[in-house]
């Protein structure tokens with residue numbers, strides 16, 4: 080069944096009030112649309128844990144630091160609604176722009192520290208835009224749990240910190256990255272890769288996987304880095320903007336693998352910027368789909 084598409088906050092609040100009266104637990108999946116299996120896995124996780132699920136679709140201009148990137152961002156609302164239909168979501172909130180940024184809107188939510196590096200360094204202002212819109216969506220949707228992909232690992236850390244710092248009563252859940260058979264992390268940006276570039280893009284994950292395996296086996300990160308970068312160049316990527324080993328919680332740089340870490344990369348391929356990351360745990364146990 081197709082869920083109602085709501086464009087006004089007042090309509091969302093009215094529906095939300097009826098759910099709360101029934102004592103429902105509400106889940107939220109914030110997206111910018113162009114839904115793929117990665118998003119749909121978040122929807123499935125939300126459906127499994129919550130009684131009612133809201134999916135939001137809003138291409139947030141404040142998080143784009145490049146006008147061309149914003150203009151080219153795919154907008155596929157009808158397709159998105161059709162993809163959501165089998166999941167039985169309860170509302171698709173596609174706010175009109177003035178529902179998020181009304182005339183005179185003047186507030187920015189900014190998370191210090193975590194946002195200084197990697198995406199924050201190469202996309203100035205990006206995380207202010209993300210934290211601001213996500214804070215608004217958390218408050219507008221009044222959900223109990225929100226689901227984000229680990230593909231945007233730094234974003235997951237930033238929105239978790241923001242919700243804790245602002246005492247927004249919501250549990251932020253991270254869900255495992257969904258990958259193509261090649262290992263390429265699913266992303267709406269993949270739609271802009273030519274078939275040839277898609278083939279090359281499949282090299283990113285094996286480079287990360289190989290680095291992670293060698294680190295777990297005890298190799299030194301600095302010694303491994305030149306070869307990993309050379310493999311990316313050979314595959315057709317530009318030199319990566321970053322290829323970092325960082326603490327999984329604080330995102331501080333790590334030289335030795337002495338605690339759970341994350342390898343994170345951003346690199347351009349044929350004019351498209353791809354990011355990915357992978358867990359590197361010195362003492363791997365069972366992997367869990369959800370983190371909190």
Ligand code: PAF
Pocket residue numbers: 109110111137139142209212213231234
């Ligand atoms: O990951 C995204 O799609 C966006 O950054 C989000 C979380 C929906 C905020 O606009």
